[in-house]
Amino acid sequence: MKYDLSKKPTRGAQRTLESFSKTMFNLLAKKSFENISVNEICEISNFPRATFYNYFDDKYDLLNYCWHLLSSQIYLNEQPNETSEKSLATLFDRTYYLLSSHNELLSAILKNNPLDSSLISNFSAYLKRVIQEVFHEYLHFDNNEVPIELVVDHFSNTVMLILEAIFLKRQPITLEEAHKYLNFLLGHLVEGSQ
Amino acid sequence: MKYDLSKKPTRGAQRTLESFSKTMFNLLAKKSFENISVNEICEISNFPRATFYNYFDDKYDLLNYCWHLLSSQIYLNEQPNETSEKSLATLFDRTYYLLSSHNELLSAILKNNPLDSSLISNFSAYLKRVIQEVFHEYLHFDNNEVPIELVVDHFSNTVMLILEAIFLKRQPITLEEAHKYLNFLLGHLVEGSQ
DNA sequence: AACATATTTGGACACTTGTAAAACTTATAA
């Protein structure tokens, strides 16, 4: 990303960032990512191409920023000091509701971008990274059997596995069932499991 | 892929396929995938661009073919009729030795392509699909708690997690330790586990 | 309102991409 998100953006920069990302979301709901060109994004957003490249390296970079916008809500309302079991279920639920709240958008995107497309992989990978980060911060898991990194990744993988089944593969799994699956696959590793 | 791999290729086609894939492997050991162009591949291989497009859709398609070449060995010497536990360890070992046998190539590729690049994700994803296929065929796992697809994917994820740690993140993990981790993370789901 | 500083803009550039159609080369079978 060319633009520095850490400094607070000017009003103009806000307009530009919002315009490009909105256009990307709109286009993704209409056609496949590979058929979206920077030219098209700029024409629709009514900005010259040079401006696009002032902010983003390429269309993948803009996509990343879009996922960032989508998923940044997940960081809100964090409550540390939970047991591993609770934080596992809590993070799962938080991500579940995040995805639920963008369900229509996801549904439209899936109409134009097949499950095995690079777009969907990219989205999954982004979300997994977010979950990994949060786990890494809030999952306190003591053992000397296996490196903690591996356990964190294992947990993230499993959470994503179930969320992908629900929100990407569109399998009719209730939240209750999801919890059951999660416990079946990871329960043995979690404090306070039955 | 434009070229039909199911029919047996003519001598000329063999030469062409091998030439393009060899060039790709050589280039990957020299520079990053994103900086490799179809033009470059064709110049080095000494084929006109149109010939490239007779065989492949784009450079990603050739890359896929390269992974296919690398990983097709994994299908050899299949021995069904094993317990889940055995087939889990067996498939792990088979993939472990496959990756070991291409260790120098992988090492060179990693020098030019960062762990979080799309190239490496692409390779991981390809390998994961291969493992999923094999598991799906040979892992007999009976339970009515969780859909079998989810369990197969969970197993594949975990196998890949450890293999990535060893061969991509280059962590010094012995085969024995790898088995211990595998058992720690998945042992409870496998017949005959202690 | 005026200023120095930063950003945006439009145009140009060299390059890559994927497709299409016609011309050419082979190898093999009739």
Next chain:
DNA sequence: TTATAAGTTTTACAAGTGTCCAAATATGTT
């Protein structure tokens, strides 16, 4: 040998990509 089919090469095209620059414009102080 000739016919034929398959693959290969050539050439051209329309479009996209990412970078660069100098002029125009916006921004946040004073």
